[in-house]
Amino acid sequence: MIYNQVETAPRSELRELQDRRLQETVENAYENVSFYRDALDESGVDPDDISGVEDVSKLPFTTKEDFRDEYPNGLFAVDDSEVRRLHASSGTTGKPKIVAYTDSDLDVWSEVVARSLAAAGVEPGDLVQNAYGYGLFTGGLGLHQGIEELGATVLPIGAGGTQRQIEMMQDLESDVITCTPSYALYLEETAEEMGVDVGDLPLSTIMFGAEPCTDPMREAIESRLDVDGIDLYGLSEIIGPGVSCECNEAQEGLHVFEDHFYPEVVDPSTGEPLPEGEEGELVLTTLSKDALPVLRYRTGDLTTLSYDECECGRTTVRMDNVTGRTDDLLIVRGANLYPSEIEDVVLKFDGVEPQYRIDLYEENNLDRIEITVELSEDFDGDVDQLRGEIQERLKNVLVFTPDSLELVEYGDIERTEVGKVQRVYDHR
Template sequence: MLYDVERETMPRDELESLQLKRLKYLVEKVYHNVPFYKKRFDELDLKPEHIKTLSDLKYLPFTEKQDLRNNYPFGLFAVPKENVVRVHASSGTTGKATVVGYTKRDISIWANLMARSFVATGVTRRDIVHNAYGYGLFTGGLGMHYGAETLGATIVPISGGGTKRQVMLMKDFGSTVLCCTPSYSLYLYETALAQGIDIDSLKLRIGIFGAEPWTEKMRLEIEKKFKIKALDIYGLSEILGPGVAIECETEQHGLHIWEDHFLIEIINPETGEQLPLGETGELVITTLTKEAQPLIRYRTRDITSIIPIPCKCGRTHYRIERLKGRSDDMLIIRGVNVFPSQIESILLETEGLTPHYQIIVKREGALDVLEIQVEVDEKIFSDEIKHLQRLERKLIQTIKEFLGVSTRVKLVEPQSITRSEGKAKRVIDLRKQS
C-alpha cells in the first residue's frame, strides 16, 4: 500500500533531479539567511553557485550536534522567529539542549511523512494507534500523533508512564497498533502477564518501534510475545523527528529513507570521507525541504549502510540497514571497539536469558573492565548454582571469541534490572567518574 504514489515510486533519475533542485535552493537559502553557514562557506571559499551536481555535496561543510548547542537557542533558524510555530528540544543532559524550530509548512510535511510511514507498515485509517512515545519537547509523541491523525486513524495519546493503565487501555480500547521503544514493549508485556491479562485477548497486529537501538533477535522476541509484526522506525529531532525512515511491511528489511525530503550519504566516521553505496559507516543527512532550521550534512553518528537494491514494495527510495550502533556510543575496551548491540545479539541468542541487561564499564587500576549483568528467566534461576556458573563461563567465552574482548558476566534474578518507560539505559560508564 502507498500513501503518496507519485513521490514514493518516482524513477531514480527524476528523484535525483528533484534532490538537486532542492539542494541548490537550500544552499542559497542558508548562505544568505544563516550566519553560521555563511561563515563556514566563506572559510571554505565556497559559494552557492559552486554546487552544480549532487556529487558536489561532498564539498559542503558538515553540521554537528555541538553546532546546534553553540548556536543555542535560535542561532540556526533560517526564517524570522515569528514564522516559527513550534519548538522542540533535547533534554540537554550532556550540555545545552539542542533546539529545533518548525514553520507551519514544516509541521505539515512532518505529518504527511509520518502518515506515509504509517501506511508503509500496513496501518490504515481503521486502526487504533496506542502511542506510548513521550509527548512534550521530545519529538516522538507529537510526531506519531500528527501522522496518525493525518492518515485518519484513531490515536490514543497515552504518552509514557502509567504502565498498568496502558495495558488496561490497550485491552479496553482494542488498540491495533503499538508505538513505543522496543524495550518498553517488553515491559508492557511483563506488566500484562503480571495483571493476568491474556496477551491473545489484545487486538494488536502491528508494532512500530524506535528511538533506541534494537537487534533482529529482539524483534523476533517482541513478535513472538505479542504475535504482531514489529517494524523499525528511524528519526532524530535535529532533522525532523520520527518519520525520516521506516521499514515497509512487504520486505521488513531496511528502512526506506524519504529521499524527496532528505539527501543521505555514508561517510568514514574518522576521516569524513564519503563511502561507496553498500559500505558501512556513519549516516549523514541533509534536509531538503525544512524551512525553519535546515541542516547541511548533519552527522547523525548512527552507523549503517545504504541498500540501493530496489524494494519489492515498489518504492524507489533507498533503504538503510538496521542501525548497528552509534559512533559516539562505541565502547573502546583495551583497544577493542565494542558496540552494545553486538553484546545484545549474543545475549539474545543464548537460551535462558531475557532481553533485560546492563553493560557496566569501570576502570580498575590502569585497566578497563567490562561487566555484563543480564537477567535469567525463572526456570534457569531456579537451577543449581553450578549450572548458572557454567552459563556465565560460556557467555564469557562466546563474547571473547566473537568480539575479541574479555568480560565479566553476572547472571541476575528476574525483574532485578530497572525497567524504563522510555529509552532503556543499557550502558553505565563509570570510567567518567574515576
C-alpha cells in the same frame, strides 16, 4: 500501502527533485543563516557551486556541537513570526538542541510520518496508541499529527502508566502501539504480571524507535507480543520521527524519504563518503525545511545504505537498522567496543531475557568490564553451563574477554517506563 507516489518514482525523476531542492536548501541556508554563510565561505564554496546532490560532499558538515554552540536559535532561517512550533532534544549532555518548524515544515512532517505509518501497514480507521512522550520531545506530537494525517485514530496516552496502557489496549482494542523497543518488552512483562494474555489483545503492530534495536531484540518483541515489529527512524535535528521507516512487506531496511532527506554514509574517523553497503556514520541533509535547513548533519548513527529494489515497490534507498552510535563507542584496554556487539551475542541464547547491563571500572590503571544478564523467568537449566557457553561466545566474537559475566534472576535488572533505557554504566 503507498501513501505518496513519489515513493515509487523512477530514480532519475527522484534525482531531479533532489537536485532542485538541494540547491534551494543551500541558498536558503547561505542567505539566512550566518553560521552556514561563514562555514561555506570558509570552505570556499558558493551556493552556485552546488548543481545537485553529486556536489553534496563539497558542503561542510553540521554537528550536534554546532546546534549547542548556536543555542537557542542561531541556526534558524526564518523570523520568529514565521515559527509555529519549537521542540528540543534532551539536554542530558549539555544544552538541548532547539528545533523550529514553519507551517510548511509541519505539513512535511505530518506527511512523512503518515508515509511511515502506511509503510508499516497502518490503515485509515485503525486505532493507534501513541505511547511516546508528549512535550518538547518530538516523538509524541510528531507521531500524533502523522496518525491524524493518515486518517487513523490516535489515542494520545503518552509515555508511562503501563497498567493503564494495557487496560486501554483491552478496552479500546488498539490496533497499533508506538513506543521504544525496550518499553515494548516492559509492556509484555507488565501484562503478564496483570494476568493478561497478550495473545488475546487485538494489537497487530508495534512501531518502535528512539533506541537501537538489534535483530534478537526485535525477535523477542515480535514473538512475545505476537505482533509485527516495525522500525521507525528520525531525529529532532532533521525533523523528528519520519525520516525513514521499514515496510511491513519486507522488513529489510528502512526506506528513507529521499525527496525530503538526502542520506550519505561516511567513515566516522575521516568523514569520507563510503560506498553502498559499507557500514559507517549516517549523514543527512534536509531538502525541504524552511525554518531549519540542515546541511550534512552527522547523526552519530551507524548503518549502511542499499539501493536494491524492494518487494514493496518503493524505489527509495533503504538504510539498515541502526546498530549503534559513534558516541556509544567504548575504548576498553585500547580496543573499540560497541554495546550492540555484546547484545547481539548474548540475546541469541535461549534462557536469557533481552535485559542486560555493562559496567566499566578502572582498577590499578587497567580497564575492567563486567556484564550482567537476566535469566528468563522459566529458565530451569544449569546456570553455570549457560554462563560458560555465553562466555565462550563472547570470547570468540569480542577482541577481549569480559572480566565477569553474572546471570541474575528474572526481574533483577531495573526497567524504565519513560525515556530511553540505559545499558552502559561507565564508572571510570
